[in-house]
Amino acid sequence: INKEDVNKIINRSLEQNVFLLTEYIQKRQKNKAIQLVKDLINMKEEPIKLLALITSNYRLYYQCKILSQKGYSGQQIAKTVNVHPYRVKLALGQVRHYQLEDLLNIIDSCAETDYKLKSSYMDKQLILELFILSL
Secondary structure, three states: OOOHHHHHHOOHHHHHHHHHHHHHOOOOOOOHHHHHHHHHHOOOOOOHHHHHHHHHHHHHHHHHHHHHHHHOOHHHHHHHHHHHHHHHHHHHHHOOOOOOOOOOOOOHHHHHHHHHHHOOOOHHHHHHHHHHHOO
């Protein structure tokens, strides 16, 4: 038994999976991101819920980017945006790969995708996958 075997059988929390998903998106590993979405949907997670969590992550990235540019520490950011310091630590590791304008565009795209998920007759999983591929 090695580390890879253990990782295969241990389930991550939904929040951990969504951070991993946004990391795959940021690293342009779209195949891994799509596969993770499929796995989460197979575990009975709703596409609308997944999009809400992805949006929440990008909103946190945006807030962390702005506050870190203003000189806030990780602890100060966590208190200001009222989230766990570990989430802020993960977010701060990701935000250096984004410009503020890019984050705003992604948040806008999240809103458009949310509208599509709630108003379209298309397959919801397909809408979410197309969203991920568009990033």
